[in-house]
Amino acid sequence: MNVVKRSLAVLATMAATAGVLTACTDEQAYCVDLAKYAAKAVDVDPQKPVDYVKILDEAKKLQESAPKDVKDDWGVVVTFAEKAKKAGTDAAQLAELSKQTGGVMTAYKNITSQAKDSCKVDLPALN
Template sequence: MKRSLALLATVAAGGSVLTACTEEQAYCVDLAKYGAKAVDVDPQKPVDYVKILDDAKKLQESAPADVKDDWGVVVAFAEKAKQAGSDTVELAKLSKQTGGVMTAYKNITSQAKDSCKVDLPALN
């Protein structure tokens, strides 16, 4: 009985350590998957941001604090692009607002490389 309780306590303690570790690992795995999809995104075409909206929202939720706001910038821009749809006037307006998104994405890219060892596609 004592042996079972000791084993159970060890497993429970180990589980809490694994949970803390797997959240960061899960973010890194999701980030790598996102990177594979983001290859097709042209940063100068706001309509392309719609392609990564769902992934960006998921990453924003699980992102570390140092890039959570940057993901918020990407998500907000992608949502605006989605709302614009095929309205060329609105998309043209958004094209002029890519600077903030590019800065946020550079922060995300740097953090991805440093913390997750993930290379995201470069924005040109």
């Protein structure tokens, strides 16, 4: 019976360790993706909605893998980028979107802060 208890204890420890390693790996993967995103986002002017289309695919990926504390913020960025994509080259729609950048910039500031604190990644500054 002792062998069974030891085996169960070892299995339980291994399962717990695997869970911790998986969480760490997920966060590391998010940080790596965030660093890749940072390199692409250098050319994005947060005041120009059309620029958000450039980062839409990366933002969607980051929204899926983001930690809980910034997942909603990524949702704000993705939603805005999708609206910009839908607007296309329509100057009137893009002008209207330009008036709505405040919420996106707030979300981006939260993402930037978390990126620096948790991932040691510097995202391009907002203008």
